Structure formats: C-alpha cells, structure tokens
Amino acid sequence: MKLKLCKSVALASAVALLGGSMAVATPAVAASANSVTVDLNATTGEITHGATGFLYGLADDGVPSDTLLNGLTSLHTTVGRAPGGAQHPNGDAIATADQWKRNGGGDIQIYMKDYYSQWGYEAYSGSMEEDYVPKIEQMVNAVNESPYAQSFVYVPFNEPDYNDANYNKSDKFDALLEDWDTAYRTIKTLDPDARIAGLNFAVYDSAKYEAFLKHAVENDTVPDIVTWHELDGAIPRIYEDIENWRALEDEYLGVDSDLPISINEYAKSGGDEQVQPGTLVQYISRFETAGVSAALPYWYPAGDLDWLATHNNQATGSWWLYSWYGQMKGQLLEVAMTDRDQSMQALAAYDESTRQTRVLFGGDTSSTLTLNGLSSRYADGAHVTVYGVDATAKASNATKDVPEASDGPYRVAEYNISGDDATLELSGLNRYSAYYAIVTPGRTADETASGLYEAEYARVSGEATPMYEDGSDISGVGYVQGYDGADADTAFFVTAEKDGYYDLSVRYSSASDARIVLKLNRQDAVELELPGTGGSDAWGTAVARVYMPLGINQVDLTGGTYGIKVDSLEVLAADDDAVRTYEAESGYNDLEGAARVEGNIVSYIGNGEGNTLRFNNIEAAEEGDYTITFAYAHNEYTNDNEFQIVNRWADVTVNDDSSTTQRVVFANTRDWNDFWTTSIRVCLKEGSNTVMVGNATGYAPNLDYITVAKTAAQTSAKPDADPGTQPADKAELNKVIEQAKRIDADGYTSESYAALKDSLTKAEAILAKDDASQDEVDAAVAALRDGIGGLKEIVSGYDGQSGSDTSDLERDDRRNLGDTGTAVAGILSVAVVLIASGTVMLLWRKRSV
Structure with missing residues (x-):
C-alpha cells in the first residue's frame, strides 16, 4: 500500500496520533447505531x-x-x-x-x-x-x-x-x-x-x-x-x-x-x-x-x-x-452489529502465522468499533494502524471511457492500545470509502513515516515471518526475517504514477554481508548486495533504481542469505534522464509492406507477415535486461457495437532473432486518439539493437513511440553507521559466559578446568571491552565453547595428572546443566505469562519461532 498523508478522518477516542498509549476502559460501552464489535476470542471458520x-x-x-x-x-x-x-x-x-x-x-x-x-x-x-x-x-x-x-x-x-x-x-x-x-x-x-x-x-x-x-x-x-x-x-x-x-x-x-x-x-x-x-x-x-x-x-x-x-x-x-x-488470512472472527443490515459493515480475521488481526469496514460516516478479547491475543498490548481508500470516478461513457485511477490508500491513524477491550468512536468517515485496520503485537512511540511500505504489513509467504519488538530502530512495529528459506518472499504492491524510474530503498539489517533478490512483477530485477550493518539490531539501506510501468507494480524480496531482516520499502520517483525515446515515424526506422506513417504515428502494422515496423539504432550502454514501453492506440470492435471491443496483439522481436519473439497483448484504448502504454522486458546487447513489431494473423495497434530503459541497477547500499564503529552484538557471548560460570570444578580434571577458566577470563575481558569488534566477540564465543566442550571428567580418582589416556571420557550431564537450567527457566517464565493469558499452546508456539 502506498501511504499518503492522513485524510480528514477522526477517531475520537483512539488518541490517534500517538500522543500516548490508549488505556482501554473495561466497562462495557453501550451499543450505538451502526456499532461493530469484533470478538478476538470467537472464530467462525477459515476465511x-x-x-x-x-x-x-x-x-x-x-x-x-x-x-x-x-x-x-x-x-x-x-x-x-x-x-x-x-x-x-x-x-x-x-x-x-x-x-x-x-x-x-x-x-x-x-x-x-x-x-x-x-x-x-x-x-x-x-x-x-x-x-x-x-x-x-x-x-x-x-x-x-x-x-x-x-x-x-x-x-x-x-x-x-x-x-x-x-x-x-x-x-x-x-x-x-x-x-x-x-x-x-x-x-x-x-x-x-x-x-x-x-x-x-x-x-x-x-x-x-x-x-x-x-x-x-x-x-x-x-x-x-x-x-x-x-x-x-x-x-x-x-x-x-x-x-x-x-x-x-x-x-x-x-x-x-x-x-x-x-x-x-x-x-x-x-x-x-x-x-x-x-x-x-x-x-x-x-x-x-x-x-x-x-x-x-x-x-x-x-x-x-x-x-x-x-x-x-x-x-x-x-x-x-x-x-x-x-x-486477510486465517480464522474469521465473530462480528456483532447493532443491526446485521446496518450501513456500517465489517469483516475481521485473525492470522496465527503473523499474529495479525485485520478488520475491513465501511459504509457510513460514523460508527463505534469495539475490539473485545485483546489480551488473549496481545497480552503485552497492541498497535493498530488504520488505512483508508476512497471511491474513484466511474466512466461517463462505458464504451468510450474507463474509470479514474485511484491515488491509492492513505493512512488514517495509528495508535497503541492495551487492556482487554478497546472501543473506538469513529467519525468523519466517508460512506463510499473503505477502511482497513491492522492490529499487531508491538508498540511504537512514533507515527510511521509517510511514503513507506511496511514489511510486516506486506504479503509474506514461505519462511518469511513478521517479528515485532519495541524500541528497535525500525519504522513501524516490526520487520520480516527468514529470507534464507527456499520459499521465503515478501511482496509489496506499489503504485507508479508514471512509466519511468523509481528509487526503491530497502531498509535492512544483517550482521554480516548478505544478498537478497529484488523482483519486479515476478521477474528477477536485481540482486541487492547488503553490506553488514555490524549487528542484528543495526540497520542500513540499499537502493535500486528500477524502471516501473504505469500503475500497480509487484516488488518481491526473496532468495536472501541467513540473518537478513527487512524493515520497509520506500518508493520515490526518480529522474528519467536515462530513458531513451524512439519515435515510430522516424526516418531511421524500416517500414515493410502495408505499414505506413500517418502524421506522428505508424499504422497498418500486421494483418500479414510482411507488414512490419522495425525500430533501428536502439542503443544499450551494456548488455542486459531492458524495459521497452510502447505508446499505442486502437479501438477495434465487432458487429458495429462499441460495447464489443477487441484487443490486439503484436509479435516483438529483438535483433531479428526469432527466439526472442514475444507475443504482446495491447488492451483496447476505447479511442483511436487515446494513447495508452504497455511494457515488456527484453535482453539487449551492448551497442546498437533493433526491435521489430508485426503480427501475421491480425492487426497490431497504431504506434506513436517506444521508450527503452535499463530495468534495474543497484545504486547504493550502506549501514546507517560505519559497522566498525557500531557496538558488537554480545548477546551470545553473555549467554555462554553465564553458562560457563555455573560449571563447578568438582568432577573435572584440573588441566581441563584450568583451560576453561582461562577462556572464561578472556571472554569476560572481551565482554567488558567497549570497542570490541564483532570478530573479537565471535572468537571469544567460539573459544569459550571449546573450553566447555574440552572438560574431562575424573574417572576412578584420575585427576588428569598421570599419563593414562582417558581423553574419550570428556562429557557428563552436569556440564550441560547450565543449558538445561536456562531452558527450564525460560519455559517456566514464558509459561507463567501464557497461563495468565489463557492461551498457552498458541502463544508458546509463536514465542518459539
């Protein structure tokens, strides 16, 4: 969704601009006309x-x-x-x-x-x-x-x-x-x-x-x-x-x-x-x-x-x-209304895999929206973002015009909620607009920046998983991880208001150098190189300049390496200086058969093998993937009935190589003087190229011009700060140190225990070192784990000082008690929280992700 500035909509009791967390009153609110109540504890079946x-x-x-x-x-x-x-x-x-x-x-x-x-x-x-x-x-x-x-x-x-x-x-x-x-x-x-x-x-x-x-x-x-x-x-x-x-x-x-x-x-x-x-x-x-x-x-x-x-x-x-x-995925939630046929209608669903509740509503200018049972899904509170989308003008003449294009969704409000029930008094709505509330774990103190597409709200599939946390340097309430999975994918649907270049900025985190594939409309566009950000909580931005066709574009992030997190995608229009335009009527082109110039266009292409237009001297700075955009018009219809429109096709061949030929459809433009555009991807060689347009079995559309542009290229990638100056991630080091401290000397040879103590001392020194690099931290973790793994148990009084070789007697259950104790403590603490919320199995499974 492309987020725009807030329209004039009031959510009176929502503290919508995040002036603070909304403390939800527990007393029941009297139902009003057009009221809608969503029960997060009551499901009615799969959507x-x-x-x-x-x-x-x-x-x-x-x-x-x-x-x-x-x-x-x-x-x-x-x-x-x-x-x-x-x-x-x-x-x-x-x-x-x-x-x-x-x-x-x-x-x-x-x-x-x-x-x-x-x-x-x-x-x-x-x-x-x-x-x-x-x-x-x-x-x-x-x-x-x-x-x-x-x-x-x-x-x-x-x-x-x-x-x-x-x-x-x-x-x-x-x-x-x-x-x-x-x-x-x-x-x-x-x-x-x-x-x-x-x-x-x-x-x-x-x-x-x-x-x-x-x-x-x-x-x-x-x-x-x-x-x-x-x-x-x-x-x-x-x-x-x-x-x-x-x-x-x-x-x-x-x-x-x-x-x-x-x-x-x-x-x-x-x-x-x-x-x-x-x-x-x-x-x-x-x-x-x-x-x-x-x-x-x-x-x-x-x-x-x-x-x-x-x-x-x-x-x-x-x-x-x-x-x-x-x-909307997962289980439908029970929605109660004052009157089931009231003008304000709503639909709600909860998706366990993403821990998101999504509510679709609209149809009137005001309503009361109540969310019941929040604490069972969001024991630590929740964040809500509400979007809106408006009606667009219909075609004044369905045979000659088409409907107006939408500017896309806009953000209405976002806020934090807590408690078991949340009641929102909605006013200032537009009865012809629709609204979409997304409820997630996590909280944020800042309003999400305009112009961003949040990864946690995008369409995720495979192993790509939204995660939520407070206070991290992220733009919303979470991020998506799991891109090393074979099927992991995050799909953003974005609006291009022109045929042309856009800068796509991927905000990411990766402790080490990584890569991820950016696809445009389900075709590979560019593999982004992501320099390490210096830690799992440090962030950076990779930018690719991508040529996008007018209208809706699908941008996928997939095929990444281990440890990548994606926070958001920003889409900003860029200059089109690198886009080259080639006029159809140019004298440098070749016309064959019946194809002919008529003013500023070429017509009568196709309807026979010999009736072709060849664009010559198509320059490419380097071999690679390019986008060709055709400006065209046609208004063919059947039976003298303008309602029965016909679409046209053209065969497009690059450099006279039949293996490159694409069969391209051109939607009817409703008028011979109304020019639309459509785009295809092709491979061009370095230097001069040709593009031939024909259609042996029917007429192609009239052509005005084509544009040619390199489809995508990465332009930059850098961490927010120099990874060398960022604090190293010491969480794992601290964990292993605590494990080593819980190991007693009793029962182990003095030699092996001394080696452990030496690696522990060095690890503690690295932990205390403010400017320790990530490499130093990782090395200390590895050395301390080796020390733990190298402990040798005393067998029958043997203390390790004699020459007897008992190196195979190196492990016992006591040495692993530190790990077990940590896990048990974790299970108990989580279980206390989950039992209190009444949903042990569901939330434990999510905590285990």
Missing part, C-alpha cells in the same frame, strides 16, 4: 474470499495485467463465455483459464448460453435437443481437453426468468425444468465428475427455487452449486434470500446438506457501486459471513475486472479494497 469473483473480468490473456490479478491474492471465481461462443468477442472461459490459474485462481464458471450471439438469448431453432444439446456436447468436449478441466463449472442457463426467449414467461417454467434435466444429463454423460450450477435466475424467487429443488430431487438432477443474482437494490435482501434457500435445503435434502451457493452477479447496474469501496464492503461482509461465493457483474466492456482495473494496469479504489480482503 474463503468468496466475494472475489468476476463476470467477464478477464477478456484475453493479459487483459487485465497479471500484476493486478496477482495483487488480489485470493481469486475465488471467474465467469466467462462459452468456449467458441458468439455472444462476445472475448472472455472465453478456456482462453482465459491459463492466466486465471497461474495467478492462483479457483473456479471457472462457463455461461454456456453465451454460445448464442444474441442478448437476450434467442429462441431455439427447433427443439432444445436439436439446437442446444449439440452445442453443450461441443463445449463439454472442449473443457475435457483443458489441463484445468477440474476447475470448470457448467452454468447451462443464465437469467432464464428474464432474458431467455425460451423460458421468460410464467407458463414456460415447466419447460425450463425439463430442459434443465436434459442439459444436466448431457453434461454428466460426457463428464460424470462435472460440476453443474443453476438455475441462475436474475432475481431469487423462493417459490420457483422450491419448485426447482423439489423437481431436481425427484429427477436426480440436483445442482452441484446453486446460483442466482443479487443486482439492483439487493443489499437488504441478501441474508434473507440465502436463509430461505438454506431452509429449502433442510426440507428437501436434509439438515446436513450444505450445497455451495454462488451469487455470480452482484451490484446494481450503472457501475456506481463498483467504484465505491464503502458500498462494496456491504456485499463482501454479507457473502463472506454467509459462506457463499459471488462475482461482480458485467455492465461494460470485458477485461477490466468489472471496474477494479483501469487502463489495464492501473487500479481503482475498489481494487485496493479487494486486495486488502485477499490478504
């Missing part, structure tokens, strides 16, 4: 992220960008066009499956009726068996060939109650039930394991759904997933509709039945709600609480994640809402 779904949110592979998809973290359902269908020029469920799955996506629903060209769906040509069944068979056979066949869900009918000429009259309902049976059996015959969903009404109708379920039970055609839509004015009836269906299940399928429910279109028409994060919280909280999945609707051209995306790689405010939602 599912069921509300993250899209109808025609994906158009073609790459539209939207992989970065926008991956940044949502948890992708539950996509709904797309029937394979080979004629309803839309793109959005094919099979064609978009690879992008969906490589970004972690779940179910892929197929709107099978979108095989037909008309909306609403035209009447069958002949009977359903003659017209529709062969199409069903063709679709199922195509899905069976997909490597993701098990992810597909068949939806044989879509809004038959309103938008299908075959069923949209009351006297045609029986025909729909019969045709449901036919479609169901046709699919199951070709794929017995297929999942089938229905009836997919535009509006939930209790009587019709009861008749459908009764019929399906009697005919053994019960759907695997139950579907309907919650569109205009649906928010107040969502819980009621779901509960009504569950009651029908209990009656006809038994109380143990729990068929998955998918509300595969939600939010009202017109698009207003889909750019209002505060309104979308209303849906997310209901669907997640009710345990159902859902998908945003398709009111405009495909490929923009139903207005979470804009310009293909930029985010609306709603994208940030779903990104927050996707990063």
